[in-house]
Amino acid sequence: MSKVIFQHPQSLKHNTYHYCPGCGHSIAHRVICEVIDELGIRGVTIGVPPAGCAVLAYNYFDVDMIEAPHGRGPAMASGIKRALPDSIVFSYQGDGDLAAIGMAESFHAANRGENITVIFINNAVYGMTGGQMAPTTMLQQRTTTSPAGRKQALDGYPVKVCEIFSQIGGVTYLERCSVSSPAGVNKTKRAVRKAFQCQMDGLGFSMIEILSMCPTNWKMSSVDSCKWIDEVMSKEFPTGVYKDNIPDLKKNAEKIS
Amino acid sequence: MNKVLMSGNNIIGEAAIRAGCRFYAGYPITPQNELTEYMAEHIRKAEGGVFIQSESEIAAINMIAGASATGTRVMTSSSSPGIDLKQEGISSMAACELPGVIVNIMRGGPGLGNIRPSQGDYFQATRGGGHGDYRTIVMAPATGQELADLTMDAFDLADKYRTPVMILADGMMGQMMEPVIFKKPPPRNYPEKFMLRGAGDGRSKFIRGLLLDPIDSEEHNWKLYRKYEAVKKSEVHCDEYLTQDADMVVVAYGTAARIAKGAIKRLREKGTKIGLFRPITLWPFPERELRTLALKIKNYLVFEMSTGQMLDDVRLALQGYADIEFHGRPGGAVPTPSQLANVIAKIYDKID
Ligand SMILES: Cc1ncc(C[n+]2csc(CCOP(=O)(O)OP(=O)(O)O)c2C)c(N)n1
Ligand code: SF4
Ligand SMILES: [Mg+2]
Numbered sequence: 001m002s003k004v005i006f007q008h009p010q011s012l013k014h015n016t017y018h019y020c021p022g023c024g025h026s027i028a029h030r031v032i033c034e035v036i037d038e039l040g041i042r043g044v045t046i047g048v049p050p051a052g053c054a055v056l057a058y059n060y061f062d063v064d065m066i067e068a069p070h071g072r073g074p075a076m077a078s079g080i081k082r083a084l085p086d087s088i089v090f091s092y093q094g095d096g097d098l099a100a101i102g103m104a105e106s107f108h109a110a111n112r113g114e115n116i117t118v119i120f121i122n123n124a125v126y127g128m129t130g131g132q133m134a135p136t137t138m139l140q141q142r143t144t145t146s147p148a149g150r151k152q153a154l155d156g157y158p159v160k161v162c163e164i165f166s167q168i169g170g171v172t173y174l175e176r177c178s179v180s181s182p183a184g185v186n187k188t189k190r191a192v193r194k195a196f197q198c199q200m201d202g203l204g205f206s207m208i209e210i211l212s213m214c215p216t217n218w219k220m221s222s223v224d225s226c227k228w229i230d231e232v233m234s235k236e237f238p239t240g241v242y243k244d245n246i247p248d249l250k251k252n253a254e255k256i257s
Numbered sequence: 258m259n260k261v262l263m264s265g266n267n268i269i270g271e272a273a274i275r276a277g278c279r280f281y282a283g284y285p286i287t288p289q290n291e292l293t294e295y296m297a298e299h300i301r302k303a304e305g306g307v308f309i310q311s312e313s314e315i316a317a318i319n320m321i322a323g324a325s326a327t328g329t330r331v332m333t334s335s336s337s338p339g340i341d342l343k344q345e346g347i348s349s350m351a352a353c354e355l356p357g358v359i360v361n362i363m364r365g366g367p368g369l370g371n372i373r374p375s376q377g378d379y380f381q382a383t384r385g386g387g388h389g390d391y392r393t394i395v396m397a398p399a400t401g402q403e404l405a406d407l408t409m410d411a412f413d414l415a416d417k418y419r420t421p422v423m424i425l426a427d428g429m430m431g432q433m434m435e436p437v438i439f440k441k442p443p444p445r446n447y448p449e450k451f452m453l454r455g456a457g458d459g460r461s462k463f464i465r466g467l468l469l470d471p472i473d474s475e476e477h478n479w480k481l482y483r484k485y486e487a488v489k490k491s492e493v494h495c496d497e498y499l500t501q502d503a504d505m506v507v508v509a510y511g512t513a514a515r516i517a518k519g520a521i522k523r524l525r526e527k528g529t530k531i532g533l534f535r536p537i538t539l540w541p542f543p544e545r546e547l548r549t550l551a552l553k554i555k556n557y558l559v560f561e562m563s564t565g566q567m568l569d570d571v572r573l574a575l576q577g578y579a580d581i582e583f584h585g586r587p588g589g590a591v592p593t594p595s596q597l598a599n600v601i602a603k604i605y606d607k608i609d
Binding site for chain 1: 279280282305307309311312313315316317319320321322323324325326327329331345346349353453454455456457458461462463464465466467
């Protein structure tokens with residue numbers, strides 16, 4: 001008997017990615033599709049891609065999708081989920097999308113405890129528009145709009161989304177991962193799976209932040225980009241679980257039943 | 258069906274729920290709070306009814322866009338400054354061909370302005386408001402009964418053309434108590450193929466507004482244009498009052514039309530031959546109907562609670578075929594019918 005250990009995920013379309021070589025988005029897409037397959041939720045999943053490099057995500061995800069205006073994914077996802085409570089809804093967002101223009105929508109979807117999943121791709125730049133400074137750009141990091149490096153006095157600090165969101169009452173599960181190494185990819189997959197499972201169990205808002213390479217705008221090779229995440233970026237944005245209310249919520253549910 | 262007495266804001270809410278609206282999101286702003294509050298209390302009583310007090314008008318319009326994509330009947334409401342914030346979403350819904358009803362209970366502007374009734378948002382409503390080559394169907398009710406009827410119709414129109422429809426009223430209409438009879442809405446007719454409800458075992462679908470290829474994008478714009486042309490052909494509504502024998506006709510909509518009607522009644526008692534032309538749809542504007550009227554009547558007075566916005570559409574419709582005067586009260590000022598009657602009388606006396 002042969003056993004399948006690696007195959008093209010069923011919910012990933014057979015299209016060539018438009019992403020740059022070494023880009024973290026393509027890895028994140030694949031991870032999500034593998035999870036969707038494993039959980040058997042392709043037919044009930046509705047995804048909300050952002051304005052950002054992932055704006056064409058519907059070319060890759062073989063699930064129903066509706067593109068949101070820049071930053072508005074969590075509001076749209078809230079509308080979809082409330083109207084169709086049996087569906088599995090995720091919004092997929094960049095750092096500019098989530099932590100700058102869409103901070104209010106993200107914060108309040110989280111605070112309402114919307115039973116949705118947010119996949120948050122932190123690549124420390126605005127990828128799609130050509131590498132401008134993002135809310136998550138590191139201090140001293142050069143971008144096209146911080147040409148001398150991000151200065152705290154002028155540009156403020158990198159926004160630590162998981163740290164901030166861990167304080168929000170409505171959040172159930174929150175983890176920061178990275179796709180810069182095979183071990184990181186495996187961890188990311190486990191986290192994404194946990195987040196979707198959390199939603200399937202009706203336990204509320206989950207978000208997975210993924211530190212993700214943007215070799216093009218970092219002006220680094222693919223390998224150096226992975227190294228930069230491991231050696232620099234993850235020092236500012238430590239990976240790990242930031243909030244996990246799943247066991248408590250499950251215990252409470254058991255008590256009630 | 259019994260006649261009931263309700264405020265305009267509540268009439269809109271009740272009509273929406275009766276028309277099958279099952280998703281409402283909104284953010285408080287005067288003078289439309291009673292509508293948001295009505296939905297909070299009543300929509301959840303309907304099966305599957307969802308109410309969300311959103312964090313902003315931007316969030317509200319995107320929430321209804323998401324719910325609309327699932328095939329749910331949706332509505333949001335606000336007043337002028339909040340409608341500014343919805344424009345991104347309205348443009349996006351037009352692009353993505355998502356039906357939905359947006360209520361603007363206008364107040365004085367620009368800026369925060371004041372909370373008095375006004376009609377300063379005509380351009381914003383009828384010219385698109387948001388960016389890009391799109392139109393919004395705009396209905397301008399003038400009575401409590403019309404608030405009910407047009408709100409119900411708005412949902413059907415939104416479905417039929419898969420586009421956002423705006424109810425444009427003002428603080429006066431929103432807060433006035435009036436008797437109303439709710440008609441029985443027709444059954445909904447919205448094909449499943451336009452809904453995102455999960456792919457099941459079938460092909461997945463997507464809804465998008467971004468079309469990177471200019472040829473695709475051009476074709477999409479022409480497709481929308483053809484749809485708007487069809488709307489222009491079939492969905493124009495207007496009302497005439499005492500125009501048969503009139504020497505001069507006042508053109509006004511919504512609250513301004515009601516004030517004008519009061520003024521005209523007073524003037525008619527004195528034997529002055531004045532009539533009223535009242536657009537009920539502001540986009541599409543009743544251009545042909547007004548031009549037809551101009552075949553026999555050559556003098557018009559446009560009255561708006563603004564410095565003159567619908568005036569442009571009247572000029573475009575009449576294109577030099579008639580004389581057009583204007584009287585406006587912007588910024589939340591509302592004349593009484595007798596004040597307006599004096600203005601009309603002066604202008605009437607000048608015509609030969
Ligand atoms: C209202 C609005 N403002 C600006 C833009 C332009 N824009 C598109 S994507 C983007 C930023 C993308 O950065 P991020 O969210 O970090 O995603 P990434 O491309 O890095 O994955 C911007 C500013 C837009 N589409 N809409
Ligand atoms: S610009 Fe950056 S984020 Fe965008 S596709 Fe290229 S590598 Fe990926
Ligand atoms: Mg980014």
